[in-house]
Amino acid sequence: MKKVYLLAIAILMFNCHNAQKKMGTQQIPxxxxxxxxxxxxxxxxxxxxxxxxxxxxxxxxxxxxxxxxxxxxxxxxxxxxxxxxxxxxxxxxxxxxxxxxxxxxxxxxxxxxxxxxxxxxxxxxxxxxxxxxxxxxxxxxxxxxxxxTELPYELEGWSKGQDLRKWDKKELEKKVVAYYQKLWKMLNDGDGERFMKLWEKADDENAIYDYDTEIDEANKSEIADIKKHCVNRMIPLEDYEMKLYAEGRLVCLERKTHTREFNNYFPLDLKGWSPLVRKGQVRGGAEFPVKLYLPEGSNEFVIIRH
Incomplete structure (x- = not known):
């Protein structure tokens, strides 16, 4: 009974959270x-x-x-x-x-x-x-x-993130790469639920700045797409460089080399893409960009934007 009771509370909190997001957006004329x-x-x-x-x-x-x-x-x-x-x-x-x-x-x-x-x-x-x-x-x-001058909201975003410029660059890159490796495995295994779970903070803000009440439906579609198309189709995590943005509050990896032909498609240039790339079944590919921040007092990255 205890497990059922706790599950019921979790479901209730989840539904209230989603309702609050939708109400917050709908309240903006x-x-x-x-x-x-x-x-x-x-x-x-x-x-x-x-x-x-x-x-x-x-x-x-x-x-x-x-x-x-x-x-x-x-x-x-x-x-x-x-x-x-x-x-x-x-x-x-x-x-x-x-x-x-x-x-x-x-x-x-x-x-x-x-x-x-x-x-x-x-x-x-x-x-x-x-x-x-x-x-x-x-x-x-x-x-x-x-x-x-006319935005009807204010977001926290990465404003309370650590200034990653103060980190040792090699240590920071090692930590960032480890996070990307975790994401790569989720995608390559087709584990869309775990991958999208990491987008909760980004989705909460996306619902506000994009005035979008259909985030949950979009996530369901993304989960289905990952399950259907990503299994054993992610290219190796390689050819990347670490980039810091927003005065050191955001970090990501980006492909650093031009490509003339990628998967039978010309000209598809992967330079500047996220290194999380799914190879198309016949040609081309799709990327999974993430921008991370490290909240103050935390040692765990959070996805905050694409």
Missing amino acids: LEKQITYMIDLTLKTPHELYINDILAVSRSRGSNAAIDINPYVLKNGKYKIKLRLLPYWHLNETTVSKSDIENARLFFGSYIRNKETDKILNYKADVALPIVAPKVDVPYFEQEWEVEL
Whole structure:
């Protein structure tokens, strides 16, 4: 009876927790569910950093909007940094002056109606002007500052994480790699339940910054996908480097070498990907990125973002 009683309490607490998450999101009126973003039009490979966190790394040009919300915790002023890189797979060694001049970045916001999946009030009207060099360059880098004023929430995120810059680098990397090895085994064994259990903190915040009440359904789908597609399909955990972001509060591993052909697919470049990569059955692959933080007073990493 004691075990049944404890199980009943656990189920009740779990259901209350999920109900609170949904209520918290639903209490924010649709017109206040602001998502800030950077609208990009770029012709070259690039990296975009938001609040000192790598938000996107692409080996080609792009015409897309990158959400800011996952990389900030509250309203305030934040740094946006863009790096333009040569087309490595064309053996180029410089970024052309004209490609830099033609780069377009705009800061703005939108609202997504989750019920209809329609985008409302899309505004990308604050230009982030490019100051181009007078000649071709090995790479191009520029920073801007943007201000967020209408987020209807404040998150803890990694704000109470340890400053990992103070750790011995070799000891820290050993600890990070051990955590990734644990994740790799879960994925390769198809153990989706254990893998997604580690996402609880990240999911709680995702439900808030993405105004999402369907996290549980998404997790069920992810668990099923891991069980179906990951068993004995994870490539070896290798070719990685450790990266620190958010002034040392976040850490992750990223692939460090370009790939010209991965699993019969050209050009699929794994550089910058998480080293947790599932090989596609016929071609290509999928990555499982994680960003970790180490809470103050703890010795156990916590997944906080993709």
